[in-house]
Amino acid sequence: MTQRRHLLQAATGIGASLLLPGLSAHAQPGGARRFQGTTLNVSTFSAAYPRLLQQWLPEFEALSGAKVNFDAPSFPVYNQRADLELSTKGSAYDVVNVTFIYSSRWIDSGWLTPLDEFIANPQHTPADWDVNDFLSGARAPETGRDGKLYGIPWTAEALLSVSSRFDLVQQAGLAFPDTTDDLVKVLRAVNKKERVAGFVSDNHYGWTFVPYLHAFGGDVFRKAPDDLFPTLDTPEAVAAADYYANLIREFGPDGAITYQPDQVTQALKLGRVNFSDAGQLHLAQLGDAATSKTLKTVKFGFVPKGPAGRFPGTAVHGLGIPAGSRNKEAAWAFIQWALSKQTTRRAVAAGYGSPARRSDIDSAEFRSRQRINGNDLAQLSLDSIAQAERTGHMKYRTVSVYPQVDQQLNKAIALIASGQANARQAMQQAQAQSIAELRRAGQKI
Amino acid sequence: MGAANTLAAPATPGLRAAHASRGWQAARRRAFAFGLAPALIVLLAITLVPAAALVVASLTPLSLTDPAGTFHFRDPLGNYRHLLEDTRFLGSIATQLKLSAASVALQLAVGLALALLLNRPSRVLGAVRGAFLIPMVLPPIVVALIWKILFTPDVSPLHHALESIGWPVRSLIANPDTALWAIAFADTWQWFPFTMLMVLAALQMMPADPLEAASLDGASRWQLFRYIVFPHIRPVLVVCGLFRLIDSFKAFPLIFVLTDGGPGNVTEVTNYYGFIQAFNFSYWGYASAIATVILAGVFALSWLVGRLGWSDHGKH
Numbered sequence: 001m002t003q004r005r006h007l008l009q010a011a012t013g014i015g016a017s018l019l020l021p022g023l024s025a026h027a028q029p030g031g032a033r034r035f036q037g038t039t040l041n042v043s044t045f046s047a048a049y050p051r052l053l054q055q056w057l058p059e060f061e062a063l064s065g066a067k068v069n070f071d072a073p074s075f076p077v078y079n080q081r082a083d084l085e086l087s088t089k090g091s092a093y094d095v096v097n098v099t100f101i102y103s104s105r106w107i108d109s110g111w112l113t114p115l116d117e118f119i120a121n122p123q124h125t126p127a128d129w130d131v132n133d134f135l136s137g138a139r140a141p142e143t144g145r146d147g148k149l150y151g152i153p154w155t156a157e158a159l160l161s162v163s164s165r166f167d168l169v170q171q172a173g174l175a176f177p178d179t180t181d182d183l184v185k186v187l188r189a190v191n192k193k194e195r196v197a198g199f200v201s202d203n204h205y206g207w208t209f210v211p212y213l214h215a216f217g218g219d220v221f222r223k224a225p226d227d228l229f230p231t232l233d234t235p236e237a238v239a240a241a242d243y244y245a246n247l248i249r250e251f252g253p254d255g256a257i258t259y260q261p262d263q264v265t266q267a268l269k270l271g272r273v274n275f276s277d278a279g280q281l282h283l284a285q286l287g288d289a290a291t292s293k294t295l296k297t298v299k300f301g302f303v304p305k306g307p308a309g310r311f312p313g314t315a316v317h318g319l320g321i322p323a324g325s326r327n328k329e330a331a332w333a334f335i336q337w338a339l340s341k342q343t344t345r346r347a348v349a350a351g352y353g354s355p356a357r358r359s360d361i362d363s364a365e366f367r368s369r370q371r372i373n374g375n376d377l378a379q380l381s382l383d384s385i386a387q388a389e390r391t392g393h394m395k396y397r398t399v400s401v402y403p404q405v406d407q408q409l410n411k412a413i414a415l416i417a418s419g420q421a422n423a424r425q426a427m428q429q430a431q432a433q434s435i436a437e438l439r440r441a442g443q444k445i
Numbered sequence: 446m447g448a449a450n451t452l453a454a455p456a457t458p459g460l461r462a463a464h465a466s467r468g469w470q471a472a473r474r475r476a477f478a479f480g481l482a483p484a485l486i487v488l489l490a491i492t493l494v495p496a497a498a499l500v501v502a503s504l505t506p507l508s509l510t511d512p513a514g515t516f517h518f519r520d521p522l523g524n525y526r527h528l529l530e531d532t533r534f535l536g537s538i539a540t541q542l543k544l545s546a547a548s549v550a551l552q553l554a555v556g557l558a559l560a561l562l563l564n565r566p567s568r569v570l571g572a573v574r575g576a577f578l579i580p581m582v583l584p585p586i587v588v589a590l591i592w593k594i595l596f597t598p599d600v601s602p603l604h605h606a607l608e609s610i611g612w613p614v615r616s617l618i619a620n621p622d623t624a625l626w627a628i629a630f631a632d633t634w635q636w637f638p639f640t641m642l643m644v645l646a647a648l649q650m651m652p653a654d655p656l657e658a659a660s661l662d663g664a665s666r667w668q669l670f671r672y673i674v675f676p677h678i679r680p681v682l683v684v685c686g687l688f689r690l691i692d693s694f695k696a697f698p699l700i701f702v703l704t705d706g707g708p709g710n711v712t713e714v715t716n717y718y719g720f721i722q723a724f725n726f727s728y729w730g731y732a733s734a735i736a737t738v739i740l741a742g743v744f745a746l747s748w749l750v751g752r753l754g755w756s757d758h759g760k761h
Binding site: 109 | 509596598707710711727
């Protein structure tokens with residue numbers, strides 16, 4: 001039995017070596033495996049790509065000899081655990097997800113390991129691994145002030161608009177809304193038609209509201225990352241908050257302010273809500289013929305343009321190595337395998353909807369998969385990421401104190417939408433509390 | 446010493462026996478203490494050391510973004526001073542008190558009512574009693590998910606049923622006027638079995654004679670309850686109330702899953718606020734100060750239990 005298992009492992013290893021030539025450096029001559037006896041502790045939040053990696057782990061283990069413990073709790077739980085562990089510079093994890101809103105805090109606090117030396121060293125990384133294949137807009141938030149790269153992106157996604165029942169919009173003789181004014185006009189025409197609520201969004205408003213804040217000419221900080229004085233009580237910010245909370249209050253389903261991302265996706269797939277703004281990874285699920293009732297009626301577009309322009313939200317998550325890891329070489333071998341061209345292409349073939357490699361995004365397979373009911377979701381996302389890179393409007397999101405302000409925005413929109421405060425009161429409160437929190441965090445503002 | 450010896454010399458055989466007995470009892474107590482000492486030391490270490498670490502951390506401005514630079518004692522009471530000015534913290538105490546009062550009162554009322562109804566020798570009632578215990582043994586996160594479904598109008602069988610009979614109800618957890626009540630209701634569902642179980646136990650230990658005698662004297666059912674049953678179970682109700690009150694300070698999973706402290710701050714209780722400070726903002730010193738205040742509150746309640754005598758085994 002043991003012999004049979006060894007044979008299977010060896011066969012898998014040979015297969016994986018052929019599939020992943022970049023990792024051949026880790027297989028020693030004579031079949032000895034370089035990281036035999038090493039245990040790698042990997043942690044990310046639960047998402048489509050980590051789930052695929054978990055399935056394929058035996059191949060990496062057979063190839064490298066390392067044993068991998070892969071933990072993937074929910075997003076908030078992961079962030080809390082990782083934040084605590086990284087801050088102690090402990091060695092509990094060897095590979096972690098570099099979460100977008102924590103990236104600056106983790107990188108600039110020296111809690112992660114720079115990866116440039118691993119990438120440049122041919123002993124560790126083959127030339128065809130090609131780090132420049134990852135979108136430059138996705139590498140930027142994984143780069144520290146020192147110009148070094150601390151995370152390799154596995155997802156680069158944009159916040160896009162969706163109408164799950166665009167047929168109702170067409171019946172009303174209207175087009176997909178391009179501006180914030182258009183959106184209200186369309187929602188007034190279609191709200192509650194066929195018992196479909198007009199609009200809902202994930203109640204993480206520090207993510208979903210900010211494109212509207214920018215569109216109205218407002219911003220979170222005066223000039224992130226250099227001037228972090230909050231600007232939540234400007235007339236533009238108040239107008240944006242009033243507009244956005246009204247979308248939820250007037251056109252939202254019952255209990256709209258309690259909706260979380262998966263609830264939003266389900267509501268869109270079942271056609272219970274018409275319009276929303278959501279990440280590409282969630283929206284791609286509307287193309288699943290087995291579970292989506294709105295596959296034939298869905299339409300995607302950019303987030304609406306406001307008086308100041310269009311500012312799509314983008315998010316990037318990557319894999320990095322904690323500063324305290326005792327198995328950095330093995331950890332890099334894992335990251336290199338997990339984000340090699342072969343593995344990412346395989347993920348795309350398995351239906352993964354948010355790759356960060358340009359070669360994957362440009363592949364015919366991905367493009368055809370991302371074409372849902374005539375919409376090119378991939379192109380919309382690429383254009384949004386490129387625009388965010390050009391304007392730099394997402395810089396607010398990776399500063400170390402954003403989690404504090406993020407929560408003030410969540411509270412402010414909920415206060416307005418639930419009728420507990422008007423927009424001016426809620427945003428003035430958010431401003432005052434953000435200033436207090438930033439001062440407590442030692443920011444000189 | 447000499448005087449003591451002089452006094453001891455003419456002691457009678459009875460007194461000598463009493464002295465010997467006391468000596469033997471003292472030796473027995475020492476032996477018990479010696480045997481228990483290792484376990485007590487371990488117990489004290491695993492309970493007191495973390496608590497001491499909490500109090501020590503609360504005297505520092507410790508922040509995980511700069512652990513080395515913020516672990517100092519330059520202003521040891523700074524966090525506590527800040528707590529007195531923190532309107533969100535003060536609001537969270539008010540929310541905590543409202544939630545505790547509502548949920549404990551509901552749990553006592555429902556638990557008492559059901560215990561009185563189910564206190565009959567019957568197989569069916571026995572099965573019903575068992576079924577009522579289920580919420581209490583469910584993991585808190587499962588309870589929270591059950592109520593998340595029940596309180597989400599889109600998928601809730603409760604909302605659908607009410608709508609089908611022409612009585613639609615808006616989302617309770619999205620409405621600032623009802624969100625705290627929704628949490629209290631779900632908490633009551635989970636914990637009324639505790640009161641029910643305790644009261645049932647008290648009722649089943651109650652002697653039948655006084656009830657029979659009062660019935661023969663023509664007492665009504667209400668008078669039987671008011672003057673005989675209630676005085677008998679009152680100590681149990683007090684203990685249940687205090688235990689549930691102490692436990693209500695730990696409300697967390699329901700709030701985390703159902704409302705995240707919202708809408709706005711209407712369901713943000715003190716320990717949830719402490720959780721946000723520690724895990725969202727990394728202010729471990731400040732969060733420790735909040736936790737220390739909660740700990741002091743819980744100790745005060747425990748002291749109250751002791752003062753009322755319900756946990757004083759020495760008297761029995």
